[in-house]
Amino acid sequence: MAALGDMSSSGYSFDEIQSIANNILTFTKHRPKVGIICGSGLGGLADQVDDAEVISYDQIPEFPVSTVAGHAGKLVFGYLQGKPVVLMRGRFHYYEGYPMWKVAMPVRVMKAMGVGTLVVTNAAGGVNPEFQTGDLMIIKDHIDLPGLTGECVLIGRNDERFGPRFPATVGTYDEDLRNLAKTISVELGYNSIMREGTYIMIGGPTFETVAESRLLRTFGADAVGMSTVPEAVVAKHGGLRVFGISLITDMVALDYNTTRATTHEEVLAVGQKRAGDLQKIVSNLVARMTV
Numbered sequence: 001m002a003a004l005g006d007m008s009s010s011g012y013s014f015d016e017i018q019s020i021a022n023n024i025l026t027f028t029k030h031r032p033k034v035g036i037i038c039g040s041g042l043g044g045l046a047d048q049v050d051d052a053e054v055i056s057y058d059q060i061p062e063f064p065v066s067t068v069a070g071h072a073g074k075l076v077f078g079y080l081q082g083k084p085v086v087l088m089r090g091r092f093h094y095y096e097g098y099p100m101w102k103v104a105m106p107v108r109v110m111k112a113m114g115v116g117t118l119v120v121t122n123a124a125g126g127v128n129p130e131f132q133t134g135d136l137m138i139i140k141d142h143i144d145l146p147g148l149t150g151e152c153v154l155i156g157r158n159d160e161r162f163g164p165r166f167p168a169t170v171g172t173y174d175e176d177l178r179n180l181a182k183t184i185s186v187e188l189g190y191n192s193i194m195r196e197g198t199y200i201m202i203g204g205p206t207f208e209t210v211a212e213s214r215l216l217r218t219f220g221a222d223a224v225g226m227s228t229v230p231e232a233v234v235a236k237h238g239g240l241r242v243f244g245i246s247l248i249t250d251m252v253a254l255d256y257n258t259t260r261a262t263t264h265e266e267v268l269a270v271g272q273k274r275a276g277d278l279q280k281i282v283s284n285l286v287a288r289m290t291v
């Protein structure tokens with residue numbers, strides 16, 4: 001038995017991940033090549049999936065339940081713009097009490113199902129004062145704040161079949177996909193709302209104090225959220241191509257004169273209003289990417 005504090009056995013083994021993936025595939029005829037993780041309030045993309053087959057997380061014993069409003073808890077298989085996809089309508093967050101490895105475990109399952117490209121979306125707070133609520137931000141890079149402070153998703157024994165012990169994270173967000181998304185956003189007339197920048201993950205569930213938001217800005221963050229980074233790190237570790245995009249649902253307070261405070265309801269409301277723009281970018285990107 002592992003000693004107290006021994007993290008060597010954290011996470012599912014390689015064989016367990018294969019068997020979780022194989023079990024899920026018995027529920028569907030589809031064989032996805034692109035995995036899409038939908039952020040808070042952004043699951044509407046699933047309505048565009050053709051020939052959809054839906055599996056609820058409670059049909060998968062190893063999947064935790066999503067406990068957050070705006071995360072439905074369903075895997076949706078089918079075709080998006082002719083490409084075989086699997087969408088996660090509902091992701092797992094560290095602040096829900098799941099260990100970091102479990103938060104990102106579905107990414108390994110997706111890879112075991114045949115996924116080669118991961119698209120991650122999220123709702124995020126704008127830290128760059130030039131941003132506005134409703135903007136979209138292509139993720140160019142991230143800051144893994146939990147990782148930098150000892151909660152990296154890859155802590156624990158490493159099985160080289162998942163990826164190397166010491167993976168590079170430079171270039172996590174695929175440059176070709178970022179360029180394609182920029183081209184698409186120009187074509188769609190989204191220049192004025194499309195940004196590119198650095199996403200920083202905090203553990204949550206508290207939104208930032210003014211002092212914390214100022215700190216995040218000095219770190220070089222353009223947007224802040226409570227997800228995405230563990231998924232992207234595990235995907236990069238496993239050799240997947242990654243594209244990430246944030247919907248800026250609110251602007252963090254960098255000034256003590258402000259009286260407004262971010263709420264999850266506000267995040268969901270902006271998500272509801274502006275998710276269509278994000279979905280258009282993602283579906284056009286999937287249409288034009290090679291898989």
Ligand SMILES: O=P(O)(O)O[C@@H]1C[C@H](O)[C@@H](CO)O1
Nearest residue numbers: 039040122123226227264267
């Ligand atoms: O799943 P995402 O990252 O989109 O969810 C964001 C971050 C928190 O979970 C929540 C805050 O409202 O929205």
Ligand SMILES: Nc1nc2[nH]cnc2c(=O)[nH]1
Nearest residue numbers: 123124125224225226267
């Ligand atoms: N940490 C954080 N996460 C968010 N998710 C959506 N908006 C925010 C925000 O302002 N801060």
